[in-house]
Structures are given as structure tokens and as C-alpha cells.
Amino acid sequence: MISPPDKSEFTTMKYQFPENFWWGSASSATQSEGAAFDGGKGDNIWDLWYQEQPNRFFNNVSATKASTFYQNYQTDIALMKEIGHNTFRTSFSWSRLIPTGRGEVNQEAVAFYGKVIDELIANDIEPFICLFHFDMPVAMQELGGWESREVVEAYADFADVCFKLYGDRVKHWFTFNEPIVPVEGGYLYDFHYPNVVDFKRAATVAFNTMLAHAEAVKRYRAQQLDGQIGIILNLTPSYPRSQNTADVKAANIADLLFNRSFLDPSVKGEYPQELIAFLQEHDQMPACQEGDLATIAAGNVDLLGVNYYQPRRIQAKLHTVNTDGPFLPEWFFDYYEMPGRKMNPHRGWEIYEQGVYDILTNLRENYGNIPCYISENGMGVEGEEKFIENGQVKDDYRIDFIKGHLTWLHKAVQEGANCKGYHLWTFIDNWSWANAYKNRYGFYRLDLETQTRTVKRSGEWFAQASKANGFD
Template sequence: MTRSPFPDNFLWGAATAAYQIEGSPLADGAGPSIWQRFCHDPRLMAAPGDTGDIACDHYNRMESDVALMKQLGLQAYRFSTGWGRILPEGVGRVNQKGLDFYDRLVDTLLAHDIEPLLTLHHWDLPAALDDRGGWLNRDSADWFAEYADILYRALDGRVKKWVTLNEPWVITDGGYLHGALAPGHRNMFEAPIATHNLMRAHGRAVQAYRATGAHEIGLVVNIEPKYPASDSIEDIAATARAHAYMNRQYLEPALLGRYPDKELKEIFGPAWPQWPAEDMAEICQKLDFIGINYYTRAVVRADPAQWPQRASPVPQNATHTTTGWEVYPPAMTDMLVWFRDSFGNIPLYITENGAAFYDPPQAGPDGIDDPLRCDYLRSHISAVGEAIRQGVDVRGYMAWSLLDNLEWSLGYSKRFGIVHVDYESQQRTPKRSAHLYSEIIRTNGANLA
């Protein structure tokens, strides 16, 4: 067998998010989140009527779902905790039954020799805190640190890899700038404030972990490599803006203690503030790793009408997923090498990577054949291997997603899972991509060569 580029201790797993799979959002004393509110407003959802009330019913099927993970050979499971399950009002009173669910989940994972990777916040801010301004309130950093500390004290040691925030860019861009995601705002002046308070919350949560935790903590960002559509000055400048807005806006404050101010001022104009130096020092904390979520690239051209970046993507003649994203594996290697060259060889985990393609609502007698997803996984994992060959310190890969689930405002219309979910019966059926991934894990990637 050809030698694999993946080191012997490479961590193979899959990822999910609490609101997308758990269901039972108000069970056992939990408080509502902004996503429960958003989903129940048909004016906001692209798929009106789809909610997370049942989702994959993971809250009631956790033990069998973990057994399925073991059956597939997963070595790690990245999941998020529901802030409102643990703190129904966002702060103050702890809901012990909610905390107990995650306590049982962690113990069940460990009993199956699956390492937990816990994400503290994957977009489901408690509704009670949104009523107090949400991420526009500077107190949000204190709220988040309080919530994080409760989980550290309960689970650290059994959980050895922690993530503060998942994709703060999506929270801000979708939730505060374009209104496509919860809480559904559209305000250029709010977006930088939400960004900054998210990053302050990240910094405060890392500080809290250093005070009580004994293992590893990091940040997860989504990266979309940007390529200019031409060598014109305008397209190159537009690409630089798009790159700063999506890829540098959160990494640079976390790792370098500064924002890419030049480009962000060009984008936001008077809406981009000058932030205090003490805030930047609070944000820039030592991290043990960075998690990167990668799905696609963008070829960018200048577009004065495109708000706010004055840049827009150029469609490419290529395979696209049902979310409209181009399949382009070389960008994954490019992105990982860019990260190493820009920030040093910080340990990296691919914390999400996957694709939505059409799958039928019910599995047939022969299961689910998903050749496009198989090809996506095979080619993108190979691209990670190429980055490792080039010296990038990638230590693990989490497929998105373990299960078909609620794709946020798109509802149940997009299936990312390597395991098919029949939403009527809640039957789980591993797709051909799951069997492929199991073999990749078994051979530590050697079967890709």
C-alpha cells in the first residue's frame, strides 16, 4: 500500500451542531435561542415551516447515534453545546438537566473510544440575551465567559479539545449585515460591533480556560480562498477586499492582535470604528490550534453595485453542489499553505468539510449511492494530504456532516450528511460516502493514493 501523507496520530472524525440535529429545543428546562425564534418566523426562513423542533431527534437518540459513529470507525466527534440548554436565561441559573445531557454525551463518546471536540458556540445565542442586545452589547463577552467557565469546570479533562466560536464571520455577515440568518438584522453599522464583541468574547473565553482548564483551546473560522477574475487593478483590489472581509477579519485579531483595517475601512467606510488597544490585547490570546472550515473558493471581480465589498463572484464552468458552491479541491491546499505562510505553523484541524448533493427523502433497499459526495470527500482529503506533504501541520479532519440535518434558513432541503436521515421515521442509513470515509479512516488515508 502506498505510504499515506497523514501522520499516525491523525484524528479522523465528523462534525455536527446542536440546533441542527438535537431537536427538543425546550426540553428539560432549556431556554429558547435566536434560531428557534428565526425558524418559527415564516418571513425569515428560505424554507418556511422547517424548524429545529425535531431535527434529527439526537437529544433522544444520542446513545444510538454514538454507536453509529463507532460503527463507522470515527475517532473523534466535533459537536456544539446549546447555550440555552445550560443557561436558560443566558446567564445566572444553571439548568442541571441540560448540562447532564452533554455530560452523558461526553461519557458515551469516551466509552466508545471517540474523542470529543466541544464547540461552545455554534450560532444559537439564547433569546434572552438577544433581548438584551445580543452581540451588539459589550456585556456579551462577560456572558460568554460565564457560560464557558461552567462547561470547563464540568467537562475539562474528559474534553481535551475546546473551541470558543464557530465561524464568527457567518454570525456577523448573515445575522447582522444581510439578515439571512438569525437574528436577521441588516445594518452596516451593527456588523463591525457584532464582529468585535464576538472576538472579545472569544478572548475572554480563552482567558477563562487558562484559569481553570488544562488542555487545548482554539477558534474555528470558515475560509474561502479568493482568486481574481483577471489581472486588472480593479479585480485584484476587489479580491483583496473580499479576502480581508472573509478570511482575515477574524484570524488577524485572534492571532496578530489587529484587524486588516485598510480593507475593512474601504468596505465599511464610517461604519468601521477605531477599536481600543486594550480590546485588541484581550482578543489576542495564545491558542493551541485553529480549526478551519472549508467548502469552496470564489473567483472575484470588481462590482461597484455589490454591497458592501464592491466585489462579486464569477461563476465557473465546474461541478457545483446544491448550495451553488463550486467544487475545487486545489483551493484547499492553497488555503492551508496560505495560512501557514501568513500565521506560522500553528496546529490546524479541518473542523468542517463536505458537500450537499441531492439524496432521496427515503433510503432504498440498496441504501444511498452518492458518487458526487464520495468524489468530493476523496479529492478534498487528498488536498489536505498534499498540504501536509508541503509541511503544513494539519492534525485532523472532521467531515461535515455526520447526519443530514437542518441547514439553517435553508431548512431540510440540503443534505450534507454522510449518514442519510429519513425525517419521517428518523431512520439512519450510512451512505456510500460513509463507507468510503470508514475505509479512509481504516487505512489512515493510504487508500487515496
């Protein structure tokens, strides 16, 4: 049992956070629940893709069992409380709640999600619920996935069901997690199902996703519930190599495509004119029907979740584009590896803590200082078992990572940023899409053979920081 020091000992913390700051972590249904073919759940695209191409998953490991949250949610929630969580985000599985994506609701799933919510609340952990985290029901994908207006309407119906079932207890809802990722992975770069490489179809998926988001927001507000609805975006800053005009232009294009394509319609209710002009110039505009832009304009959010892991560094193109190849964002910029950058040697990603500050400052200066929180931030480590000493992962590197980002978050808040919390990815080492369990992120180590959970040193540190609402 972790016993953090008395809160009174921390009244002069160097980095003290606002009262009621959200301390917690994030996960998702497919990555944590397991029981993929139990409890009346229908197949989602990850179940299907694994059946078709298991070799596309690290060590051929599927999400079938994942981290067994479905069976162990009560003890897992107790462990969350033990390390100081006052909030926790996860998602509902659309294919568990409505197995074919629309129609009959699965009562076993209704009961399960109700028990999870009640257990969180009983442990003084506020549930944050996301409605879509990459896990399209197979029946909906067969209709065209997010390319289909029919699926947009089915998703809005699914959202409506969730609000009616749980809106009395869940006060923070999120329509989508990282909606750019299915666009990139599924329709540009072949790392998610359905493995399409086609920019115009990707643009359609992006646009229809925002329509689905706005329809869900409309359904939520129609119910006049006592809560907030938002969206979670991975806002990866695009830093130019230099202030040379060509580098700045290249970074701006990357920012338009990967950040502002979802940020502006979510918060401002409109698309950047620069983005529209870019898509028109290159004949990549998605089909827009009468009333679509009015729908999106009404979908502005109450709360924004910000996922941040690493920066995007951009330079102007160094070589001529092969115009016979697929039209891709990389026609307009190259990625740049900054000399002297700080790296996570166990994952291959740059660590740039100031990125949190830059994102929050941008939101304060250019997006009305919308209420927000860091909804994901984390350090993945391959082969983390090499850091086990006396049965515990001594992940001081993760503590340093969290401290570094919280230090910059604190600076942004001191300057007026409306940031309300920090969630680490993730609570327990969980299954991570095509990477499966290759990289570990959790506060708790998961033994895949025994499903034993063991707190890491970072979990103990987080318990103290949360109880003290700050750190030195």
C-alpha cells in the same frame, strides 16, 4: 455491521496520513439535538424566529425535533464508531445549559452533556466542543446580542462554567464556529435573525464577537487545564478573476472583510492595518474601548479549525454603485463565475478541491504554521433520495468529493502544513438553519418520519479510509 479490512493491508496507501490523524465529522446542538422545548432548555433565536416567521424556513420545518440526538446520542455514537470516527465535534447549547443566558445552570443539561462526553470517550471518540454555533439565547438577544458588551461578559461566564464542568474530559475547545456568518446573515444580508442590514452594526457584532472569544480564552487559560482552545473559521479563499490590478484589489478587500477580519486577531492577536484603514476611510469603525486591543492580543488560539466548502471568485466592479442603498461589501467587488468551473449540480456550489491546499499553504507561510484541521467540508445534495438503490444512498459523488479534498490536504501536509485531521459535515443528515432538510450532507441518511438512520456508501468508504489512515 461494517467490517473494514485489516489495517496491515494498507501499509502502501498512495495517500497515507500522519499517525493519530483525526477522522470524524461535525455537527451542532441546534442542528442535531432536537428537544428544543424539553429538558429545561430556554429559547434561542432560531426557536423565536420560527415562531415569528415559519415561512422563512424550507418547507416550514423547524429545529424542534432536528435529528433527535438528545434522545438517541448513545446509538448515534455507536454508529460514529462503526464508520471509523476517532473524533467528533459538536456544540453546547448556551440556552440549554443556562436557559436565560446567565445565572442559574440547568442541571438536566449538565447531566446530558456529561453523558454525551462520557459516551464518546467510552467509544474511543475524542470530543471536540464548540461553545457557540449561531444559537444566541433569546434573553441575550433582547439585550442586543453581540452588539452588547453585557452579552460579551455573559458569554465569558458561560464559557467558564463549561470549562469547570467538563474541562477534565474535553481536551479540545472552540469558542465560535464561523463567527463571520452571524455577521453576514444577521446584520448584512438578511438570512439569519435579527435580519438587520447595517454595515456599522455588523462591524460592531464582529468586533464584540472577537472580544467574547478572547475573554473565553482568558477564562480557559486561567483554569490551567490540560487541553487546547481554538476557534473555527470558514476560510473561503478569494480568487481574483485575473491578475489585473483592479481584480487583485477587489479580491484583497473581500479577503480582508470575510477572512482576515477573524483570522488575524485569532492567530496573530491583531487586526490587519489595511482593514482598519478601510473601515476608517468609510466611517464604519466599531467602538473600541481602552483595553480592548490588549484583550484581543491575548486571545490568540492554540488550534484552528478550518471550514471549507467552495471558493469565492472575485472581479472588479462592473457597474457604478448605488450610493443611496445600504453600504455593503459588494460596493467594492462583484462575484465572478469562472468558465469551466466544476459544479455540484445538486446544490449549485462550485467544487474546487485545491482550495484546501491553498488555505493550508497560506496558514503555513503567513500564520506561523499554526496547528489546524479541516473542521468542516461537505457536499450538500437536494433530493438525495433519487440515489437510493436497494435501500441505500449510493453517494459515489460524495466519496469523490471527499477523496478530492483529502488528496490536496495530503499534498499540503507533505509540504509541511500542520494539519491534524479532517471532519466531514456531517454525521447524520441534519437540520440546516433556514434550509432545514433541503440539502443532505450526512454519512447516514435520516428518514424524517421514522428517524431511522441508514449508512450511505460514503460512510462505508470513510470507515475503510479511517481504519487504514489513508486511501489509494
